[in-house]
Amino acid sequence: MKPYLIIKAPVLAFLRGAVAGRLAVLAALFAVAPAVAGAREWAAPQGCEIFMTVQAKACRVSNHYTCADDAPGDQWRADFDLDGLFFRSRIDFETQWIESIEGRRGGGPQLTQWLAPAPPDPASFSELIATGIDSFHFDLARSDGGTSTARGYDRLTGRSVTVDGVTLEETEFDFTETDPAGNVLRRARGREYINREMRLFFAGPGESDLGDGLWRPIDGSPLEFVFPGEPGFATSQPKYDCDPMTAGVPGAPLWRVSDGP
Template sequence: MRGVLLLALMAGPVAAGNFTPPAGCETFLTVQSKGCRVSNHYICSADPQGDKWRADFDQEGMFFLSRTNSEGEWVESIDVGAGTTQVLQDRADPASFSELLSRGRDDYRFNLSTNGATPTEVTGYDALTGKTAVIDGEELQQTEFEYSESAQDGTLLRRSYGNEYISAKWRLFFAGPSQWDGGTGFLPMDGSPVKFSEAGEPGFASTQPIFDCDAVMSSLPAAVSPARYALTTGGQQP
């Protein structure tokens, strides 16, 4: 299924600046974010209820594709440039959007496997800060998060902490200011949303990012690939 979706997206008219999801799928939201990224969110009738896809674009085109379930868990993610696919496996403590909303905090612990390799373990939490932010007319709740990803032998692979935003309306996470460490020290990142467009609104289905692009292209550290940047912004992840 994911291979078919990816091929359909890559073959679509994205170069013209309009996002067309695969057959049987429907776009419901386009988000322009800081850090020169635009994301198109869509749902597919063949998926379990509550599953959502997100296609991320930078100035050169689509670079990242991911699917989350109704609880905001990363089911699978695809680094388009590298050709790697990461999938969710065993969950000792599944992430839960519902628990975050009801209790104000959600702890999680689960395994991820990349291209069938030995799984890594992710542990972390999301917690509501009690603060809200109105961005482009949408009221979002702010969260704080922290997570780490380790190899089976306990070797720390990467970690991140910071703030994000959630929308109860769309049951989605959106990135915020954070710090990410892939083994060389923490780096600041901010992929916060700036503009939301639903069907019929200006900017809907756009594939051209419009915020911070010149600054990001000239200053993003070489050690942080665009796909890695996407993985560390916007949801229960790495």
């Protein structure tokens, strides 16, 4: 699992990504306006090029891009909800989470988070596909001066799915982030997906505990893969689960990937 929210390069497909991310999931349940008509196209930063747009559940669309000045194998992901860009993350060739930038709503400062040097057990995409399992243990530093530690694993389940013509292999993940005193800041567990050729994680169904002991369901699974020249490429307009009437799951609320503290 690597960034989908402010942590690992997908969990982080929740936080990764998706942990990732992986996911800063909290607050504002169903607080999303109806989707507006018309596509909003997003331009990557100067020197960078978008290579894929992914429409996902939980009212999120992601633009994946690479930048000429980055190390070979580095990839970026920019996540959007109905209000626009809320999260960016960079991973390396091993899908090791390198940095993330979380946009603050309401005029607050943005928060940047980095991978600390010399992780005890670096995340390794190569190890995952070679052995079927990869553990990780690394430290994080934030622009507000805070630090934390992430531990967990990703494991191939042996199952695969095809989504919009793209073959994905399912993974199981477990992720815990703690503060320097050992207090749990957040936990996440569930399923994600990988694509070997792209060397990417994608979010899946799971649940997240924000340190209060309550597990919140979330599903950021991909639904469409859009490539250059196809309609919807480079859009910043999410398509799915943006209507409050259809955003829940039976028996429990579904937190959107942009719902955060």
